[in-house]
Amino acid sequence: MRCDFNHQSLLQAARYLQDGKLVSFPTETVYGLGADATNDRAVASIYNAKGRPSFNPLIAHVPTLEAAQSIGAFSDTALQLAKQFWPGPLTVVVPLRAPSSISRLVTAGLDTIALRVPAPEKVRALLSEADRPIAAPSANLSGRISPTMATHVEADLGNKIAMILDDGPCQSGVESTIIDCSTETLCILRHGPVTQEEIASLFPGISSNRISVTNDTAPSAPGQLTSHYAPTKAVRLEATDKKADEFMIGFGAYQGDLNLSPTADLIEAAANLFAYLHQADESEAKMIAIAPIPYSGLGAAINDRLARAAAEQPTPKAGDLS
Numbered sequence: 001m002r003c004d005f006n007h008q009s010l011l012q013a014a015r016y017l018q019d020g021k022l023v024s025f026p027t028e029t030v031y032g033l034g035a036d037a038t039n040d041r042a043v044a045s046i047y048n049a050k051g052r053p054s055f056n057p058l059i060a061h062v063p064t065l066e067a068a069q070s071i072g073a074f075s076d077t078a079l080q081l082a083k084q085f086w087p088g089p090l091t092v093v094v095p096l097r098a099p100s101s102i103s104r105l106v107t108a109g110l111d112t113i114a115l116r117v118p119a120p121e122k123v124r125a126l127l128s129e130a131d132r133p134i135a136a137p138s139a140n141l142s143g144r145i146s147p148t149m150a151t152h153v154e155a156d157l158g159n160k161i162a163m164i165l166d167d168g169p170c171q172s173g174v175e176s177t178i179i180d181c182s183t184e185t186l187c188i189l190r191h192g193p194v195t196q197e198e199i200a201s202l203f204p205g206i207s208s209n210r211i212s213v214t215n216d217t218a219p220s221a222p223g224q225l226t227s228h229y230a231p232t233k234a235v236r237l238e239a240t241d242k243k244a245d246e247f248m249i250g251f252g253a254y255q256g257d258l259n260l261s262p263t264a265d266l267i268e269a270a271a272n273l274f275a276y277l278h279q280a281d282e283s284e285a286k287m288i289a290i291a292p293i294p295y296s297g298l299g300a301a302i303n304d305r306l307a308r309a310a311a312e313q314p315t316p317k318a319g320d321l322s
């Protein structure tokens, strides 16, 4: 349902978000597809609605810098950037504080998190009312262009989400600038409305190589290439039984030590995926076996993630090289 973004619809939208439902809201960049970032199932339903064939980490939207700092650990540099550009179209990637209530599906299993405080006052009021961080990628079907009008969202996702808050066209139409502040060297992961020059001018004393820029010709989504969580143990896919030295992640009738979804529900399986991979990795077992997962619907994204996990050969730690 598309409705005017007013006080009444704001309250209703906040309730929907608290109930784990999807709500689209307009930011200064594009319309976002929001869900409770602390609710695994709600976050999984973002991927389901978008039909995304892979899991990328998502941006968590919060109403204030204080809220952001309760989730991520801000270096002095990150703090300086946030104070300068928030509220506004800048996303910072910072280490995730532990323990965290953030769904592992939001960070795609990483120990860093992307955070942003959006500019529109109404959106920050919605985030305050919802009283939890809201994960929100652009509100379009996978492979379609980012929506800058509520009618775009309605055309792509109208029948899949609880509510679309319509506040007219977005101001910028270009997604937020993403800057990785989790390492010594600042790195722009995605160019956007806050420019490299604006960022560099904040740190006059710093040499230019302090701010590096990712290759624009690389596959568009940052985090897709290098910054993905992969288990440290070898992974065996399509496993229909468990071997002695394995931790088995089951699905449906294939039980395992943990079962992604005993009822073979792919949204539930996606919701559990990263948490279970971590548990398997932390277990005593030497290897990880994973039951077959169907390729339909969200299964495509789950299998994509698992194929990457299996392809990444664990590298021996320095101490192991005798």
Ligand code: TXA
Pocket: 027, 029, 030, 031, 032, 033, 056, 057, 058, 059, 091, 093, 107, 110, 112, 113, 114, 136, 137, 138, 139, 174, 175, 176, 178, 189, 220, 221, 222, 223, 224, 227
């Ligand atoms: O303007 C925007 O940022 C819009 C509006 C709705 O706020 N949102 C948006 O979200 O573009 P999304 O999910 O489409 O973009 C998130 C990007 C992804 O490309 C992802 O790879 C990167 O942020 N990202 C998220 N967390 C990351 C992390 N921990 N490390 C590296 N990259 C990360």
Ligand code: MG
Pocket: 137, 138, 146
């Ligand atoms: Mg997008």
